Amino acid sequence: MNASSPAPLAALIQMTSGIDPDANLATIDRALAAAAEQGAAMAFLPEMSLLLDRDRARSGGHIAREADSPWPSALQAMAQKHGIWLHSGSMPLLADDGERRVNRSHVIAADGSIRARYDKIHMFDVALPSGENWRESASYEGGDALVVVDTPLGRMGLSICYDLRFPELYRALADRGATIIAIPAAFTVSTGEAHWHVLMRARAIETQCHVVAAAQCGTHADGRETYGHSVAIDPWGTVVADAGGTEAMAAKDYALALAPIDAAGGELARQAIPLERSRAARNIML
Structure with a gap:
């Protein structure tokens, strides 16, 4: 990118995904059309964008191995139709x-x-002070691989929701060349109010990467409530976009926030606070 080129735009799509995958796909299609129309290079969906349902028996009828699932191909067709890169959440x-x-x-x-x-990788197995109990490992198995991929926004490290609380994962992604990190989420209201913004900013500051986090928001068909506030954070820790909470979802079934991803931001942060040089000087191996 030359000095006169504008920074590419990330589109954060905030949703209230429910128990009907077809309805969720229709919402995604509308949101992608809006993101593409506004010039976004890449769109980001929240965690469990296709199906958010804690009823295991009910949700089981929709869930298949990837080779047998219609969902990835549906998203592939949408990305191609709208001419936009897509992170599925x-x-x-x-x-x-x-x-x-x-x-x-x-x-x-x-x-x-x-x-x-x-x-x-990390399963959300917690008993919260609010009285909520979640045991993701009862149904899900964790992954075991770090992933980085080249995108129009930079080299992207991948993570999901509860991974956010494990800084060693993000250090490892940065060590593998990540300049931007995706953290799609479905944060509870109680943990979101307490920790969402501060943890997102911390991950950006400590890795000197952009952070893009599309989130679920509102009251869902399965009864849960999520915090929202899809955010983009620059490598200095500045919030450059915030989709807001439930008020942002009043007019339609998604909220869209656009954020410029300036490749120079990470370099400026590294020049100001040379973390890698300081690590090398102290011979600390992490």
């Missing part, structure tokens, strides 16, 4: 070699090809 699929589920992201190019896949 994530979707529930059956593991390729077993009966347990995986929480999987896809990065899809504007020509419809899948450029990367990532299975969420």
Whole structure:
């Protein structure tokens, strides 16, 4: 990119995904059309964008191995139709070699090809002070691979939601050349109010990468409530876009926030605070 070229735009698509995959796909199609019309180079969906349903029996009828699922191909066709790169957020699929589920992201190019896949590593097994109890590992198995992929916005490291709380993962992605990190999420309201913005900013500051986090928001058909506030953070820790909370979802079934991803931002942050040089000087091996 030369000095006169504008920074490419990331489109954060905030959703209230429900238990009907076809309805969710229709929402995604409308949102992608809007993102493309506004000049976004790449769009980002939230965690579980295709199906958000904690009823295992009900959701089971929709979930298949990737080779048998209609969802990836539907998103591929949409990316190609709208001429835009797409991060799927994530979707529930059956593991390729077993009966347990995986929480999987896809990065899809504007020509419809899948450029990367990532299975969420850390399972959300918690008992919150609010009284909420979540045991993701009861149905899902965690992934075991770090993934980075080249995109129009830069070299992207992949993660999902609860991964956010493990800084060592993001250090490893930065060590593999990531300049931007995707963190699609479905944060609970209580943890979102307490930790969402501060953790997102911390991951950006400590890695000196852009962070792009599309989120679920509002009251869902399965009864859960999510925090929203899809955000883009620059490598200095500045919030450059925030889609807001439930008020942003009042007019339609998604909210769209655009954020410029300036490749120079990471270099400026590294020049100001040379973390790698300081690590090398102290001979710290992480």
